[in-house]
Amino acid sequence: MASQLFADLYGCDVKILNNENDIKEIARKVVSEIGAEIVEECVHTFQPIGITYFAVITTSHFSVHTWPEYGYAAVDVFSCGEEVTEKISELLRTAFKASDIKIRKVERVIGEKPDKEG
Numbered sequence: 001m002a003s004q005l006f007a008d009l010y011g012c013d014v015k016i017l018n019n020e021n022d023i024k025e026i027a028r029k030v031v032s033e034i035g036a037e038i039v040e041e042c043v044h045t046f047q048p049i050g051i052t053y054f055a056v057i058t059t060s061h062f063s064v065h066t067w068p069e070y071g072y073a074a075v076d077v078f079s080c081g082e083e084v085t086e087k088i089s090e091l092l093r094t095a096f097k098a099s100d101i102k103i104r105k106v107e108r109v110i111g112e113k114p115d116k117e118g
Helices: 022-033 087-096
Strands: 002-010 038-045 051-057 058-068 073-078 098-107
Touching: 002 087, 022 038, 022 051, 022 058, 022 087, 038 073, 073 087
Parallel strands: none
Antiparallel strands: 002 073, 002 098, 038 051, 051 058, 058 073
């Protein structure tokens, strides 16, 4: 079983959303929180604004895409290790100084044929 968490963060601090170092620091905190380690990271800052960050982690991947002009960040945490819990949402809300957050979570079944309903 694996967990994938999707977080949409609204009303974020624009300076954080456009700062590579802040994004890396946030990523490292979240990855540590789920008991994983970063294997490799890639970050790209767009002109004039916006960042995409992606990390291959020991349990799968972590990504952040930012739109500073909208105060918005999209975060994806996929882990086949420890369950990705909603407690990460508060960590993300605080780190991005978001006014609102929407969380969606998907349990992924690995190596088994899913039920016909699912």
